[in-house]
Amino acid sequence: MPPRRQPTARQARLGTELRKLREAAGLKATEAAGLLGVNSVQMSQMESGVAGVSEERLRRLAAHYACSDSELLSALVVMAAGRTRGWWEEYRGTLPNSFLDLSELEHHASLRWDVDFLHIPGLLQTEDYARALFSYVSPDFPESERARWVEHRMRRRVVIDRPDPVPYVAVIHEAALRIRVSSRPASRAQLVRIVEVSEADAVTVRVIPFDLDGFGGAGSAMVYAGGAVPQLDTVVRDGPNGTVFIDAAAQLGHFRTLFHKVEAASLEPGRSRDFIHRLAKEL
DSSP states (O other): OOOOSSOOHHHHHHHHHHHHHHHHTTOOHHHHHHHHTOOHHHHHHHHHTSSOOOHHHHHHHHHHTTOOOHHHHHHHHHHHTOOOOOGGGGGBTTBOHHHHHHHHHHHHOSEEEEEESSSOOGGGOOHHHHHHHHHHHOTTSOHHHHHHHHHHHHHTTHHHHSSSOOOEEEEEEHHHHHSOSSOHHHHHHHHHHHHHHTTSTTEEEEEEOTTOTTOOOTTOOEEEEEOSSGGGOEEEEEETTEEEEEOOHHHHHHHHHHHHHHHHHSOOHHHHHHHHHHHHHHO
16 A cells, blocks of 8 residues: 555554554664564654554554553554545545544544634534634635635534534633624524533533633633543644644643633533523623
């Protein structure tokens, strides 16, 4: 099989985990390559996600690396089994790869947490809100292209709408609720949408009000996606050079702690729902 031109975030993550296991075992890449009977270039391609790895090879490496975490190994085997050809593949070549990587990440997630301070989280956005947002940040793009961006964002909601929804918690600052990205009617419809979605069993929405004392967490916006095991969790953040997928263990621990701190500072779900409903009535 020829090397991949551009691995997905999930494929790259599998390679990263293989490298972590090798390094934990104290082996060099050339030594690991020898265990599989491949050269160092092929080993490097496996660890970067450019080349796939079979279940047989993965288990052989895990044995040599003395990996005793059976749950992690099983999760890696599933990741290596093949690329999920989900609905997002329809947009490959027409949308940024980071959009598709996020869709695939959400599809496989065991849980999903959002913290937002300036915008409504993507999974909760209405079509009008998303269209206004994309039109503002990318005014020079053709309308046909922005329409595909909006369509993709609306289809992402399947993860909380499907029969087996991903458990979802969104912590939203009052600023994001009050900023009128679109018209007054569209803003009201957006708030009503959040209230309606928050009534689902798998969805929890919490609000951080302006008048909360001692809150300095405005820089903690994040998307947190749980993996099949905690080691495979992922944090997604928007950086100055685009979307960043974070998987380092220390950083994951930091963002888990940060999320729970922000969550604890927010209003409980019932009060949050009433808060958003009140804002909608004011529009």
